[in-house]
Amino acid sequence: MTWMRWAPAMEQALYDPDGGFYRRSEGPAGHFRTSVHASPRFARAVARLLLEVDAALGRPEELALVDVGAGRGELLTGVLAELPGEVLARLRPYGVEIARRPAGLPSTALWTDEVPRGVTGLLFANEWLDNVPLDVGEVDDGGVLRYREVDTATGGERLGGPASAADAAWAERWWPAGHPGDSVEFGGTRDAAWARAVAGLERGLAVAVDYGHTADRRPLFGTLTGFRGGREVAPVPDGSCDVTAHVALDSVAAPGLHSLWTTQRDALRALGVSGARPPLALASSDPVGYLRALGGAGEGAELTDPAGLGAFGWLAQAVRMPVPEALAALPGWQTLTP
Template sequence: MAGARIVDLISRVGPIPFERFMEEALYGEGGFFASSRLRSVKSGDFLTSPEVSPLFGETLARFVEAEHDRVGDPFRLVEVGAGSGSLLTSLLAVHPVADTWAVEVSPAAREALARLPVRVVADLGDVPAPFRGVIIANELVDNLPMAMAQLTEGGWRERWVGHVAGRLSLVDAPIRPEVAAWIERFSGPVEPGGWVEVQLDAYAWMGRAVSMLEAGAVVVIDYGDTAEGLAPRRRDGTLRTYRAHHMGPHPLDEPGATDITADVNFTALEAAAREAGAETELHRQDDFLAGLGLRDRLSELRHRELALARGGDPVERLKVRSLRTEAETLLHPRGLGDFRVLVARRG
């Protein structure tokens, strides 16, 4: 298990930064994403927008189509953290792109993706660049390893992971210069005692993705907010785990058995994209999908459902009702609709 390996590592090198712990717990041997289980499916640990409904991919297809028209051919579509392939399946059914790539670190997900008409690779670096096209990442960035810092009376301190009295525990550590620099720019307002997840890997990932584009867009969809918007959540921080669709135990309790995640700081991601040469737009998921026609689709489904209720085929009525509730779930203002969508355009 990942836990034993992490304890062994700490016994050899001493306490490790939180991002190293997260790297080992999620991606190392026995890690959450390294196991043979597919995580983002109904029987798995979390239900993402593309798993909720094909309407998500079908709606995003309109965005990809518009970018395709804008930047022309040759055009490439890349999904990073493609999971089971549900997003690509529904998207490509509406707007087929011959040159499509799925990037997945998880062997179980790569196996599931092998049935799609796409190239499957383990790392974004395996996709030849630069290219014209779109890179999509839905619920990827919240999993990228992050450092943990707390504002104490004496200033900012990091929280590393040590092994104390037989258990993994957070231990005090001085703040590293790169962590301090990120906090200075992106932490937003924090009261003493407050926690910040320092998302240096997400920042680097965003810059790298934008740099791969000659022209086109990177679209990052995730839970989170701007630095200002996250301020009310700083007292306890937003680090958490998920397992079987519920909040799981403390991140240190069962490494390898739970998803470890935190709200994405979109102010930092936007800055990374701009510094890499992109123009950015930040939307809420409900507004973004509505702008691409999902609200119109919802009204059409409601009307069809009503018409079918007056004497149509009951099976058809059930199908329409199910699509209607899926569209509502994707647009729910306190649920998936409250996710953020960062569009970073280049060229």
Template sequence: MTHEAQRTAGPPARGWREATEEALYGPYGFYHRPEGPAGHFRTSVHASPLYAAAVARLLRRVDAVLGHPDELAFVDVGAGRGELTAGVLAELPADVAARTRAYAVERAARPEGLDPRVQWRAAPPTGVSGLLFANEWLDNVPVDVAETAPDGSVRYALVHEDGTEELGGPVAGPDADWLARWWPLGAEPGLRAEIGRPRDAAWASAVATLSRGLAVAVDYAHARDARPPFGTLTGFSEGRETRPVPDGGCDITAHVALDACALPGGRLLTQRAALAALGVSGGRPPLTLAATDPAAYVRALTRAGEATELTARGGLGDFGWLAQPVGTALDDLFAGDLLVDVADHEEQ
């Protein structure tokens, strides 16, 4: 993006956090468009119903650890148009579904035709027990961008409505403290970082709504020892990555420093490891099935292809999962093979 020293027309430049907030969630923002996120990009939820089935299995594990309470919560934060919420309900056995209170948390209006059992909310319910699941939510929590200036100082990147940028004042206070701890920038001009403090706070607030259970955040992610040197801020529109322009015409997103978001007791892992432990496998069905039941073979082959997409290296399988227990231990919620740190898993 182009830095401009002076502008003589148009509104003044703003920080990326303020500009993104209006572009995504303002009255004419991107997330109020009728086609919804699925009209512009493909998430794991849209890739295959296997994803909702895996989340439903995780909810049942949480239910068992909690002792099968009379009321079990499933809270879908950043619910889009409620696709995951409805999919999870559809995958639950009747007895579990009858006890489950499903909440879709989204700032857009409730879509037509959504399962009437789904409660549509602008914020998570408080004091509930169960599973809070945030799939590709934190990457759309707006953040400011910092950049190393030619003189070596770290300054805010300011943006105009047309996407052009200029450098603003120096980063100071809590934002500077966050960068020093989680994403220190060197002196080379042009180095960039997204200041993840608002995401840390948003995640802590979401986790605090649970009285017992598990909170999971799934997103594009990076860790402190491998931060991208020029940041990750980008746009998406009509299925394509595009230049981020805060005019409401595209999604604006940035990868998440999930390690900074993690609260005590949380663990990071890859989606590949998490889904494998939840029964999602890309193994091909035996060829003998093709001879005995061709239709079943085709269905199994389709599921295997979808599972491969969800767990692929270099793709959805590299997404980070942050698993945060509340009032219980992870060992009680997951099989042992799920408790694998990202780095350890990649070495196997």
């Protein structure tokens, strides 16, 4: 029996070189399905966003595409397949991931475990922040916010020592917890990880896509869970399953930048993804085209389903650049005060 706070337990379970979940040969796709796996339309939408970022930046001599948490390169490969030759000639694609470089990745793509620095373009992090390890806390019967500790073999929990001054201050600002039994998922590690990633952009757009929440909708009992083989399971940090928690997207946002929080449903619709069925008349004039369009509509509907993938949160932050045209019409853009 080994007791740890949740952050080191997650770090070991997910990323340990000798058996961490994200080191396994089958990769994340062997256990859960993301938007990238659901449809090529997702990569097509990200490619359109990259083209709009390129235009807003004035078509720089070198354009970066930084895929953070690149998995096995599925999104990176899909986006590259959608780009015109003129853009590919200027593109510098990066896959940021701890796993080994996947076979079949285009030779132009750089594979690294560190976010590049000083680049200009689009930084896109799809379901990355939810796997940045974090500690979990709970208010005890005396009103003290304490860390929860986990048995790494069984997933059993107990209360440990009191939260640090930094974590207590984070909770007071972003996730107040004042009653015995109240839970907190301390987001400081995610805030710092996103700040480091965004700092890699000299100019460009940074986008984080994740299941998330904001101050008006904090989950009462937390969101920590596990996934294995396509099923939600108990979050036992033994390396056999994914261990994940939703992201406090309002806390994550780097200050001083023009920023937007929106849903995947609205973001993808702005980028041309629709679940609308093709006109029935097309079935008579072009049956094959109708079936193809019908299949595409089904994929679009899945990506934008407000009860499913469409409920993902998108945080977009513009770094020394105008807002891309397709996203400019979405409501809610604001400049965050440092």
